[in-house]
Amino acid sequence: MPILDERTLRLPFPTCSSPFAEAAEVHVRQWARRFEMVRGPESERRFAETGFGICAGYVQADASSAALNVYAKWLAWLFLVNDQHGEGVYETPETWLGAVRHLRPVFETGEVDNGSASTPAARALADVLGHVYPVMSPAWRKRFSRHCWETIEAVVPESDRRRRERVPGVDEYISNRRLVSAGIPLFDLCEFMAGRELPDDVREHPAYREMVMAASEVMAWCNDVASLEKEEAAGEVDNFVLVLEVAEGLDRSRAVEAVVERVRHRVEEYLLAERSINTYLASRAPNFETWRVVDYCIRSMRHWMVGNVRWSQLNPRYTVSQSHRQRSRPPHVVDLLSTRAG
Template sequence: MIEAAFPRQLHPYWPRLQEKTRAWLLEKRLMPADKVAEYADGLCYTDLMAGYYLGAPDNVLQAIGDFSAWFFVWDDRHDRDIVHHRPAAWRRLRFRLHAALDSPEDHPHHEDPLVAGFADSVRRLYAFLPDTWNARFARHFHLVIEAYDQEFRNRVEGIIPTVEEYLELRRLTFAHSIWTDLLEPSAGTELPDSVRNHPAFRRAALLSQDFAAWYNDLCSFPKEIAGAEVHNLGISLITHKGLTLEETVSEVRRRVEDCIADFLVAECEVLEFADSLADGTPRGRELGAAVRACVGNMRNWFSSVYWFHHESGRYRVDSWDDRSTPPYVTNEAAGEL
């Protein structure tokens, strides 16, 4: 379905993005040099962003690409803090990230590379659009940090959320609002509330992100079962709905396919909305073009997520020496700073 309906594209800046993000990971000490050399390109973090934010200015895509790479490293730290029973380290990191989000200019040289790298990427993202967009981004990411804390507690306590609880939490841990917010600097303009809150625009954005979250759950299912995870749509379905493994895979696939079909309907409605905005005035033309750019990149998210999951070393569990320990992570007590 994806290969036929969503042709793959890559931003022409991608080779440079890959090179510069690799250098940024080293400069910010977010991954050891040997891990960067062996795994960074194969993890395809830059491929994911270069396939999504087409049309973005190069410097915007670079800032997004670095932020995305940081996000994956943060996700790995969060996982290792759980696995190695480091609640104090996680709590410290959580509060530091909240502080860095509100004042990134105060944290560029923080002792924890994860905090310093976050501050650097957020500071750069804040430079592209007005303070109102920055405040919205910060508000959304504060919620993401707290959702990660909820996941931390669930995993430590062995709590498998119900399907309904999981769906709500997953939209935060996957950072639906963040990736949608970043469509705006890519399009070169902040969208007014009346545009962002238009039912068709909101629905198309949600479907593109839900597709990514459920497809990620489908592809990471083996990795997360091996790691005794409790946070996966499939695990919630098995535990709370009594589905077999085969039934669970079929159900997650059905949800993924529904996202695709429903998005194609919503996309048409957003394009009609964009036409209605282009009323002949300069502002109308600008908003219509921005909405078209945003929904075009929502469409690109489908192919980018699809290929990322089939090409990234992040999901090649069968090739790992230990199926519960990703080879690209630093497995020592990195969170004890």
């Protein structure tokens, strides 16, 4: 954590938090119990310590109370389902793909139909999407569903490399990490949070696409620094620090500094893209609502980059446990992708 304190937090954005964060924290804990995303005292304790409502408050500081509750549930769902792979419940490519396949129709329709496996993850996902999909266009829903599924599938090469203990090359790592970090669907959801969809010409503009990519990478690479010790203890190889150690022959401290320097550079590229999209908007003189939704999405990306780091400092998610050292399933992780309880 000292690395985050001294270096990564020097991002050129203020740290903000929603006044509704504490209420969102209460809401998401109740939701997790109701949908059996947590089961038992150890699972509930860890969930409460992690603080998904607090995280939502940092990364969506401008959201309404109702929208923040939805985002907190989405964050909790993403992290807990990702833990099904990362914490050793479904740790091989085969078991992971077999376990998550029933989620695809839920992403596509927003519902758990009678023919789908009814798991805690499926039911909780349908609940979240039930707030989102009715107010978003079919095109947005299709795009969001595709991006979410790309995130889920991106776990497969990570899992395969972990099994073979093969550290990826730099380009290989960056392209897959961008997907597995879920940055793209997280930023898709900013349009729901803003209460209006981006115009197609803005969303597809090269500058806006660059903003999404840059913000996603800043978020992911800062996370790599925060989670380095935990991931190394668990046998993970897809961490930018470990990748640069191998690719550039660096020792640990120099590899960390190299990641931090790449974060700084990516922030600079993000700011250039942000200026470009504002110049483009000014040239076409959009109406107030277009300005408002673009401004909301821009502020959300800024909040995400710095807020993710602040949240990482405040919770025990990235501490190394005995379970990680032994590469075994931690006691707080419950199976969310099976119809069997527990």
